[in-house]
Amino acid sequence: MITKLLIAWSLMALCVTVHAIGLTRAFRWFDRSPALADPRFWPPTWLFIRIAGWLILIHLIEISLWALFYAWKQGLPDLHSALYFSSVTYTTVGYGDLVLPREWRLVGGVEALTGILMCGWSTGFFFAVVNRMYQLQQVDVTETHQPK
Numbered sequence: 001m002i003t004k005l006l007i008a009w010s011l012m013a014l015c016v017t018v019h020a021i022g023l024t025r026a027f028r029w030f031d032r033s034p035a036l037a038d039p040r041f042w043p044p045t046w047l048f049i050r051i052a053g054w055l056i057l058i059h060l061i062e063i064s065l066w067a068l069f070y071a072w073k074q075g076l077p078d079l080h081s082a083l084y085f086s087s088v089t090y091t092t093v094g095y096g097d098l099v100l101p102r103e104w105r106l107v108g109g110v111e112a113l114t115g116i117l118m119c120g121w122s123t124g125f126f127f128a129v130v131n132r133m134y135q136l137q138q139v140d141v142t143e144t145h146q147p148k
Contacts, residue, residue: 001106004103004104004106004107005106005110007069007107008106008107008110008111009110011065011066011069011107011110011111011114012110012113012114014065015062015065015066015114015118016114016117016118018058018061018062018065019058019062019118019121019122022054022055022057022058022061023058023121023122023125026051026054026055026125027125027128030047030050030051030129031132033047035047036129036132036133036136037133037136037137039137044133047129047133048126048129051125051126051129052126055122055125055126058118058122059090059115059118059119059122062090062114062115062118063083063086063087063090063115064083064086066082066086066089066090066111067079067082067083067085067086067087068082069107070082070085070086070100070104073104075100075101075104075107076098076100081098084098085098085099085100085108086111089108089111089112089115090111090112090114090115090118091115091119092112092115092116094112
C-alpha cells in the first residue's frame with residue numbers, strides 16, 4: 001500500500017509541476033494582453049475563451065499522465081479506457097462503469113483529489129485574471145474622469 005501511495009504522490013507532484021508551468025506561462029502571456037484593459041465586450045471575452053481553452057489543455061495533459069500510467073500498469077484494458085477512466089476520475093464525475101483493479105483503487109482516489117486541487121487552482125487563476133482586468137479597467141476609468 002505504501003508503494004501505491006508513493007506512486008500516486010509522484011503522479012500528483014507531476015500534475016502540480018505541469019500545472020505550475022502551464023499557469024506561469026499563461027499568466028505571462030495574458031498579463032501582457034491589451035484585452036485586459038479593453039472596456040468593450042469581445043476583446044476580454046475572447047481572452048477568457050483562450051484562457052479556458054489553455055486551462056482545459058493543461059488538465060487534459062494531466063489526465064493523460066494518469067491514463068498513461070494506468071495503461072502501462074495494465075490497470076485498465078487499453079489506453080482508450082484508461083483515458084476515459086482518468087477523465088471521469090480526475091473531474092470527480094465517477095460514472096463507475098470502469099474501475100481499477102483492487103490493488104490500484106487508492107491511486108484512483110488520489111487522482112480524484114489531485115483533480116479537485118488542480119481545478120480549484122485553475123479557478124483561482126481565472127479569478128486572478130478577472131481581478132486584474134477589473135483593476136486595469138478601474139484605473140482606466142479613473143484616469144479618464146480626472147479633471148485636467
